[in-house]
Amino acid sequence: MRSPVLVAAVCVLLGSVALSFTAGAVPPEVPPATAKVDYNRDVRPILADNCFACHGPDEKTRKAKLRLDTKDGLLSGSIVAGKPAQSELIARISAAGEAGHMPPPKSGKKLNAAQIATLKKWVEQGATWSAHWSFAAPVRANAPAVKTPGRVRNPIDAFVLARLESEGLKPAPETDKATLIRRLSLDLTGLPPTPKEVEDFVKDDAPNAYEKVIDRLLASPHYGERMAMNWLDGARYADSNGYQADYERYMWRWRDWVIDAFNSNMPFDQFTVEQIAGDMLPNATTSQKLATGFNRNHRINTEGGIIPEEWRVETVVDRVDTTFSVWLGLTMGCCRCHDHKYDPVTQKEFYQLFAYFNNVPESGVGAEQPVNHPPLIRTPRPQDEARLRELQAAIEAATKKAQDADTELPAKLAAWEKTVDTKKLGPAWLSPKPTDFTSAGKAKLALQPDNSVLATGTNPTNETFSVTVTTGLKQLAAIRFEVFPDDKLAGNGPGRSVNGNIVLTDVKVNVDGKPVKLATASASFSQTNYPVKSAIDNTPGSGWAIFPKVGERHDAVFAFDKPLALDNAAKVTFTLVFGGQFAQHHPGRFRVSVTDAKAPHERGAIPVNVAAILAVSTDKRTPEQTRELVTYFRANNPAAPSAADQELAAANKALAEFEKTFPTSMVMDELPTPRDAFVLVRGLYDKKGEKVTAGIPAAFPPLPKDTPNNRLGLAKWIASSGNPLTARVAVNRLWEQLFGAGLVRSTENFGVQGEPPTHPELLDWLATEFVRLKWDVKAIQKTIVLSASYRQSSRVTPELLAKDPENLLLARQSRFRLPAELVRDNALTVSGLLVRTVGGPSVRPYMPKGVWDETNFYGNLRNYKNDTGDGLYRRSLYTIWKRTAAPPSMMLFDAPGREVCTVRRGRTNTPLQALALMNEVTFVEASRVLATRAMKDGGKTPESRITHAYKLALARTPSDAELKVLSAGLAKRIEAFKANPDAAKKLLTPGETKPDATLDVAELAAYTVTASIILNLDEAITRE
Amino acid sequence: MPLFPAQQLLWLQDRLNRRTFLSGSAASLGLAALSSLIGSASGAEKAKPALGLPGLPHHKPKAKRVIYLFQSGAPSQMDLFDPKPGLEKFRGQDLPASIRMGQRLTGMTAGQGKHPVAPSIFKFAKHGQSGQPFCELLPQTAKWADKIAFVKSMQTNAINHDPAITFFQTGQEIAGRPSIGSWLSYGLGSENQDLPAYVVMTSQGSGRPADQPLYDRLWGSGFIPTKHQGVKLRNQGDPVLYLSDPPGIDRGMRREMLDELGELNKLKLGKTGDPEIATRISQYEMAFRMQASVPELTDLSKEPAKTLEAYGPDVKRPGSYAYNCLLARRLSERGVRFVQLFHMGWDHHGGLPAALRGQCRDTDRPTAALLTDLEARGLLDDTLIVWGGEFGRTVYSQGALSATDYGRDHHPKCFSVWLAGGGIKGGVSHGETDDYGYNVTRDPVQVRDLHATVLHLLGIEHEKLTYKFQGLDAKLTGVEASRVLKEIIA
Secondary structure (H helix, E strand, O other): OOOHHHHHHHHHHHHHHOHHHOOOOOOOOOOOOOOOOOHHHHHHHHHHHHOHHHHOOOOOOOOOOOOOOOHHHHHOOOOOOOOHHHOHHHHHHHOOOOOOOOOOHHHOOOOOHHHHHHHHHHHHOOOOOOOOHHHOOOOOOOOOOOOOHHHOOOHHHHHHHHHHHHOOOOOOOEOOHHHHHHHHHHHHHOOOOOHHHHHHHHHOOOOOHHHHHHHHHHOOHHHHHHHHHHHHHHOOOOOEOOOOOOOEOOOHHHHHHHHHHHHOOOOHHHHHHHHHHHHHOOOOOHHHHHHHHHHHOOOOEOOOOOOHHHHHHHHHHHHHHHHHHHHHOOOOHHHHOOOOOOOOOOHHHHHHHHHHOOOOOOOOEOOOOOOOOOOEEEOOOHHHHHHHHHHHHHHHHHHHHHHHHHHHHHHHHHHHHHHOOHHHEOOOOEOOOOOEEEEOOOOEEEEOOOOOEEEEOOOOOOEEEEEEEEOOOOEEEEEEEEEOOOOOOHHHOOEOOOOOOOEEOEEEEEEOOEEEOEEEEEEOOOEOOEOHHHHHOOOOOOOEEOOOOOOOOEEEEEEEEEEEEOOOOOEEEEEEEEOOOOOOOOEOEEEEEEEOOOOOOOOOOEOHHHHHHHHOOHHHOOHHHHHHHHHHHHHHOOOOOOHHHHHHHHHHHHHHHHHHOOOEEEOOOOOOOOOOEEEEHHHOOOOEEEEEOOOOOOOOOOOOOOOOOOHHHHHHHHOOOOOOOHHHHHHHHHHHHHHOOOOOOOOOOOOOOOOOOOOHHHHHHHHHHHHHOOOOHHHHHHHHHHOHHHHEOOOOOHHHHHHOOOOOOOOOOOOEEOOHHHHHHHHHHHHOOOOOOOOOOOEOOOOOOOOOOOOOOOOOOOOOOOOOHHHHOOOHHHEOOOHHHOOHHHHHOOOOOOOOOOOOOOOOOOHHHHHHHHHOHHHHHHHHHHHHHHHHHOOOOHHHHHHHHHHHHHOOOOOHHHHHHHHHHHHHHHHHHHHOHHHHHHHOOOOOOOOOOOOOHHHHHHHHHHHHHHHHOHHHHEEO | OOOOOHHHHHHHHHHHHHHHHHHOOOOOOOHHHHHHHHHOOOOOOOOOOOOOOOOOOOOOOOOOEEEEEEEOOOOOHHHHOOOOHHHHHHOOOEOOHHHHOOOOOOOOOOOOOOOEEOOOOOOEEEEOOOOEEEEOOOHHHHOOHHHEEEEEEEEOOOOOHHHHHHHHHHOOOOOOOOOHHHHHHHHHOOOOOOOOOEEEEEEOOOOOOOOOOOOHHHHOOOOOOHHHOOEEOOOOOOOOOOOOOOOOOOHHHHHHHHHHHHHHHHHHHHHHOOHHHHHHHHHHHHHHHHHHHHHHHHOOOOOOHHHHHHHOHHHHOOOOHHHHHHHHHHHHHOOOOEEEEEEOOOOOOOOHHHHHHHHHHHHHHHHHHHHHHHHHOOOHHHEEEEEEOOOEEEEEEOOOOOOOOOOEEEEOOOEEEEEEEOOEOOOEEEOEEOOOOOOEEEOOEEHHHHHHHHHHHOOOOHHHOEEEEOOEEEEOOOOOOOOOOHHHEO
């Protein structure tokens, strides 16, 4: 079958049909049919494929200083416009076998005769150059005139038709209404129509019958699910971290945000900005912050012994790749190590983009626990909203009541103060304002009003803080080191580690440069095996830690053997070392204090802050101090609070407790000061080259005016109508969903090596229309599905198949297998098993035993147990996704593994798919339930019942020939099962639902087989 | 009456194949599919093997298939194949900085105050005429000394398991690329239409039962069509997912169903003219054949007692390394292009001596038995065997070093793999390491060199096996220059 004659014949034939506009993919054997050679369409692909690797954008590999990818490079010297004979480039490519022939033989590249002819012709015609089509702004062309205007429903059709007419082709007739509504329903909601919906539409003769269906489907809550499905692939969304033990994570709140955004028809520019930088919008709402989970869906490495910075860099690189693939259709991955070989992006420019995503307060390493990794946000679920409003109202009411009841408070407080046993007070601690403080790990330190120090920015593996104070004391007995929680930190801090813990491995004190030995230690709490005295035992590895009591204030007190006499101007320097084996176990906010008290380790019954206030006489207290005292008094003195106080305390507590039940989601956040960014030599995290600042590559339009040069600015740049790529890439993907392939076939690559659009004017018309419609996704989709081009039949004649096998010209609609999720969703729907709940935590449908466990012995995603009830029958986009062992029935039908961004899925046809459809319990159960429906609702005869099953599964009635095949088989199997009732009974067992006891077992089994045949039909899993 | 005469369909199908192949988009149509459809109405006839790419192999292959015995977790090279007898005098001493040369360490031992040299406690002896050294724990494998080629100077970039094993399998540390087996399936196709071209089996080691995990991506197809991804034979339930018919449906009824399904699909094919339907019909036929061929594959009842005996006592336990070795032979016999075993349990950070004994007990006898079995059946000459892990282990002890116990951390700077069978020159050793077994002193070999060598032996020039992805000609060996290891090729 590999006869060279056949290959040649194929190429010639294809060349004349399709190759003039897909020259990048297949070398044509004949020159393009069109007389005028177009640089973008005909010339650049040849040069890009054969010359750019050595004469392109990458400076390091450029040979002979010759550059052919720019206008100047190509047209100055190598080419004399209009004169091929004097053009060096033409001479070099023509001189086969001679020295200096290009491309050189060892490159493995070779120009064929047609390509050489094309280049010559182009030079002859004047060598007109233009920038790569997708980097120039879309130009809205008027809809072209056509010979058969009756076929034009909207401008889309004019563009398609003009092209068909020029090729001498006719469009297919409009498909029948049943096929049309099934196509439309699957395309817009991912669910097939019910027989009634089909019937209503077929019967509806109103001129706007079709439009009514479109509007109904666009308003369906299932529309958002269908749209989210594709988006999740690009966003590499999943329910686990994706490395090693592959622990669970919880990003379904973000997934539901996407569904909601599509359902509420959020404009695409807003959809873009909120996902890339919603957290940076002024007064960002919870929803806008939640949206930024898009760029937190990356994998997180949790393997023991990894280097945090190495993996943080991977995360940032992943963000650049993903963001540019999804929104701009550009492949940036190669620029990580070197200048792009084809597209005008240099390695330096890649790291300028890297700088936009480099400032998230995050660690490159994750915890080996089923947790989300900070930054996080807690958000109420839809079902929480009512209760939330209730609790907030209760607080409001209680506050008012308590204020009204406040008149008696001063007296009560004064009485209480008299009873306080001052001996029980802890030592008096002074927290002097530090004169100097440093971070060895280059964290950004900021002094807080309470003289504590806040550490942000760089989050090094190990850290040493140094703080210098002048105490004002005559005697120094002890020092105290405090750490504070902060809601910006993991587990609420106090540590900057993934779990909020810290390990203080060493404490040193110097007085005027001389070391002083610490003798004793005590702490508010010490973790098992991490006692506080380990911090002064001179063993570098050991230290004081506080897990699991993270999220709280803690202190450690270190005292000298005996109090130190001190000059009150003496400089006392504290060195706090966090040098243990656990990454980033150092505090985000801390304070050092000093005391001259005789019993520094005594921890009074009254908290230190309260004691300090009590030490101040009533008339000298600041309002803040009084408030703090009252708060403490109310909360802790059982005699004091009035009923109203108690009610308020209870209301506050109830809200706090309730908020703790909200699920978290990972979000983006921005450090106050950006991290330094560098070109990384060969892409290696520790090989820092030139320092760079954030910036847009020179080949693109600059940031819009008045936009900050940060991630928010980048988001606005992407979402701007001036960006040449965003609208094109978006409409192309919408087109792909509705026609099975994009106008640009390489949906994931709009760069020089991507495929050029089949209908450039149409693509630009759609892109400009999308912007004109203010990025209204539903509106542009409606425009497309209203077109005659969309409504065509997908049948293909042998002549047309021969002429245009890939349907590049759109003389028909496309016929293609449903995506993985919809293969299953469709079976659930037609059988009636589907549970239509939208959103919520991921669910666990049937899965063969051991899929999660055979190769992994760690992590919480093991010992899979399927749900019972609803969880078995939800739409597939809710199926829990463990990245290292993804749902097998999804993977078999070409779903990507969700480890990295995937913009376009393959579509294969394999025996393993057949096995799944025949034997997987979901499909066997669905067959039985579909059979039950057919028997109960489909009348009494086999023919009427089969017809009913056809209507449910295929939205049509069977032909006589089909009926004959199925009824004959059915009759045979009724006999067979009657003879073998055991087999019949067994066939009805798979699945959680019980077989309908009112039906005859043998008959139901036979109909189950028939239903299984129907669900296995090519047509059943195909959108026609 | 179908619109399409059979010959025309066949021709169209072929064109589509080439077209989709050439454009690099997901090719989904099997030529074999059509020939089987057209050949017989019931499709019961055996289909022809699936084609690889036109023009492949590029040269005469020395091996037709591969059995890759992946030892996951990273076996210790200096305790198995690369003895360093001189180390005894440095026992317990800190590893000199002149040897470490600033090499980055994992977070597990970077904080360790001292890195004490830990000489292997195992005895080595020279074997065969070649005198290649083997550790005492590998007496059976050692008998193959003269047929084995060692590479003792392997190096990798990664120091952690996940990126390192991903690198070995796909040529890149980060997920998303096709695995070596799927490249071969894509390039060379299958010699058996009743079984997948790339089959994977996993086993748990007894040396360290709960060891480093494995991931789907290791045998995934990345950006090339998913039909090339490895099919993992499972250790429980159906060996291939969803292989068994539902209870109550027997083989006869399944045949009946498929006949009716085929008829209905053909009616649809006639109406719509979509050649994809023809492919679908043939894929159902292959599924039907797999339902017979896979149970036949795993049915060991006809294996002679002597053969079973050779593989050792674990051979009858599905999911054991021995069972997988025997299955590897049966798969190779049936023409499966790439069989890959993953034996877990080699990650010995602590308690290495005991754990290594367990791992060697698991693998030594079955590995040798597999070589013997293949040779006896005349398959060893054209079956390439590869044995190795994802990196090596450190000369210094992780944790406490005692007279009888030590552990070793990850070491990417040097480690050993061995190859045998199709096209391999036996009894040779390529590359050398220093006296500490820490650095390569001669002929360093990169992972991409090993990949290029495997492809070369199968008749493929690694530079020319490409797939268009994101506008680039992606290949297994990546962008840096790779070298075929001519030194170990017969």
